[in-house]
Amino acid sequence: MKNRHIIILVLLIFSIIGCNLSPVKQHLIKVSAHINAMKTKFGTDYLKPDLLSHFPNEIKDTTHLSLLSSPPTCPPSFECRKQFGEVYLITKRDTITENRIKDNYLYKTKYLSDSNIIINLPELKFNRFSIEKCNKEFDNKYPIPYFESYDFNLGEKTFEKDIDGEIYVDYLHTIPNDLMVYVIKAEAGNFWKEDCQExxxxLNEWKNGYSKGIAVSEEKELMVYWTMIW
Incomplete structure (x- = not known):
């Protein structure tokens, strides 16, 4: 009976603390919890570990905050539906993290420069909204995301396409003009535990692979963390 009273007291304390937190703080806690859960779950069906190790453990500011997690749905966890996925987090620029990564990156490029290997993941499979600059190979380069598919809260355009009587929607998000990209790690190869032959x-060499890193805008004072696998 005494232990039961202790458990009830602990639960009551946490309930009171939760009630005293502002909605913003509660939101930051939820986002942080989701990121840490994804660090364990994302890439479950992939042979490369620690895919989200560069993501922060705790989010402390809502400035520029935007998060998307789109994990693969494929064997052995699921049937073959989508053998590619990504996670991105846009948040306030963290100069400590930025400087640490700048000391140990694999590849650096201006996003708006020519001849980047820009991966538009859905279009590797579906070819519904073809983008001229995406999914092309270049020597001595490493894959980076199609950042126009990331929501920077800077505006967007919507496109619709009718394919065999079905309407598909795509979004073109406005991105910072000074976005500088740092690839931390990237490898070409099929690292799936079970291959769907999707x-x-x-992208001959980069038909399959993964890439992770950060991108920084000094002008907008924001940072993007990303990981993508395909």
Whole structure:
């Protein structure tokens, strides 16, 4: 009976603390918890560990905050539906993290420069909204995300397409003009535990692989963390 009273007291204390937190603080706690859960769950069906190790453990500011997690749905956890996925987090610029990564990055590039290997993940399979600059190979380069698919809260355009009577929607998000990209790690190869033999429309060497890193805008004072696998 005494232990039961202790458990009830502890639960009551946490309930009171939760009630005293502001909605913003509660939101930051939820986002942080989701990121840490994804660090364990994302890439479960992939052979490369620690895919989200560069993501922060705790989010402390809502400035520029935007998060998307789109994990693969494929064997052995699921049937073959989508053998690619990504996670991105946009948040306030963290100069400590930025400087640490700048001392140990694999590849650096201006996003708006020519001849980047820009991966538009859905289009590797579906080819519904073809983008001229995406999914092309270049020597001595490493894959980076199609950042226009990331929501920077700077505006967007919506596109619709009718394919065989079905309407598909795509979004083109406004991005910072000074976005500088740092690839931390990237490898070409098939690292899936079970291969779905999914269609890939391009990218010979980089038909399969993964890439992770950060991108920074000094002008907008924001940072993007990303990981993508395909």
């Amino acid at each position: 269609i890939r429309h391009s």
